[in-house]
Amino acid sequence: MAASTGNQGWAQLRQQARSLESQTETLFHTYSQFSTVSNIPAKPTKEEQETEAKLEEVLDKRDSVVSQLGRLLDSEASLTSSALKQNNLALLREKLAEHRRDLARLRSGLREARDRANLLSNVRDDIQTYRANNPEAAEADYMLEERGRIDNSHNMVDSVLSQAYATNESFAVQRETLANINRRITLAASQVPGLNSLIGKISTRKRRDGFIMGGFIAFCFVVFWFFL
Template sequence: MATSTGTGWAQLRQQARSLETQTESLFHTYSQYASMTKLPPKPSEEEQRIQAQLQDLLERRESLISQLTRLLDSEATLTSSALKQNNLSRHREVLHDHRHELQRLTAAISETRDRVNLLTNVRSDIDAYRSSNPAAAEADYMLEERGRIDNSHNMMDGVLSQAYAINESFNLQRETLASINRRIVTAASQIPGVNALIGKIGAKRRRDGIIIGVFIGFCVLALLFFR
């Protein structure tokens, strides 16, 4: 009897794990509908089929868990019952998570579809209103054109504001450089002997340049003479 019970438990657990794997695989496909931004107005046959398969898998897993529970209740061995109780609890937790995930995905898909349908209906109503009211359609067109023109003007105003700010920055920099130059000239004029020292330095540079030029010229002439 114990062997028969153990065999039945192992087979049911194997089935439960297989159904869990199938459920996760279908969730991967079904979740793609929840991530779509443009859903068809009505569920496609494939979407309905996947949702029905998920529901069927969850129900079959619920039935397997009930069978496992009955087998565990009939167990007389306490040592094996503790391990089986943990396995059974795990299957229940996974089933609960998958039920919650199916509800979440179904709600997300429904919300996305409602939003798409609402936008489609609004556009249809607007188009129908414009078709039946040419004057209103013309007025709406003029308002849209006015809005685009205003946006263009706002963009141009922004560009001009940036240009004015850059020009003002350049003016400030120019005034700063001019102020620094005036301070340098004023400081140089106030220090005694600075102008004379600068003149001597310039004269020395000119004298050194003349000497180097004469020396180079002499060397060139010497080379030409002794060739």
């Protein structure tokens, strides 16, 4: 009877620990999003403070549940069941320690992100204040920025012109290559005996065949119109 009661107590505590682990994961997801916003506030928001407090509370509850499971395991006498439960207890403790490390890492990352945002904001404010108090310096900065934009435009134009020159040169090389090929073909044709005569005869026969075909078509039209 006592062993059965102990098993029920173990099962309930273990289920409670699993439920708290799930809550921790959900709170971690919410807490991690505070460091990814575009304009992170200089101080923690109320929602951020509440989420962090809930995380601490859930982790403390898990610590208490794990401690109760340890005491319950120490009171059991069964070696067979104790070995399995000891393994489950070790996993719960390991997961709890991991989540505590995750909370410290997220808290540190959020602090660093807030420090960077505040530093950039302070630098921008200092620059604006300096420019407001020194109009000449502000004008000089503006001229430097304009000069930088003009230089970038010139660099872009130079790049486009370089590409155009390279393309034109490539076309010239291709034209020269085609001209060389044409000259070689003409030279080869002139060196073969009777080739020019054969080409001329073929051209003459093609013209003659064209005349014959044209005359036949004209004759067909005349016959067609005559019998129409």
